[in-house]
Amino acid sequence: MFFTLLLVTLVLAIFTAAIVARAFAKPIESILRRIVADDISYAWQRYLQFAIVVVGVSAGVRINDLERYITPPQWVKDAQIIQLTNERWALELYRTIIETLQGIAWMLLVFFAFALIAYVIVRIAEMKNGNSSAAKEP
Template identity: 40%
Template sequence: MFYALFVAIVVVALAASLAVVRFFDPAVHKILQRTLGPDLADAWRRYISFAILVAGISGGVRPWNLEQYLPPSAGKGSTQLDITGARWLLELWNALTETLRSIALIMLLFFLCSMMAYVIARSLELRRARELEAGKGGDTSGLE
């Protein structure tokens, strides 16, 4: 029964992670194309998808919480908990919420970094535009 619970938790974490990857893929692709350009956007999109999968599965599958369902080691006074329907539901719910929490942290970090990259790129574009205007204005004044 322990192995079935473990596999079910991995499946829940994997399914939730894949759903989040599919949901955020268009937004991530647009952001990466804008900040990095089309050449690097596809490679970084694959990396972000991989990071979401790894963070989701590692956050959702918590082996140290599942140890309570294993028989106690020799010399230890702890007892083994029974895996009931209520515990299944609770463990699967915890797996789902922890998966989403881990992914939310990754996505927050990604969006904060991309926002900073956008602001920096935008400020550089505005600075170049001002320099071009100042250069054109200086050239026309010399002709008059």
């Protein structure tokens, strides 16, 4: 039963992360095309999609939390292994989706914060180049 839970949470986390990666593909592509040179922006976009899936899976499949279904707590005397009931299954699947989305949300927040800073820097550079080239023309 534990291996089934592990496999199902892994598949669910991959599926959820893949949906989020696909949903954010266009915004990420637009941002990177604006900030980074065209020839390398595609590589960065592919890397970010990969990172979304990796972060989503690592956040969604919580190995340390799943261990309680195969080993009893060591700090409690005469402790028993928690049984996997239907209610626990539902809770674990819900927790997998939420943790996957939460991990991806934090990653995207960091990405968009740095992208915003880079965008401001690019805009300032464009404004300086626009003003200096306009001043040189008669």
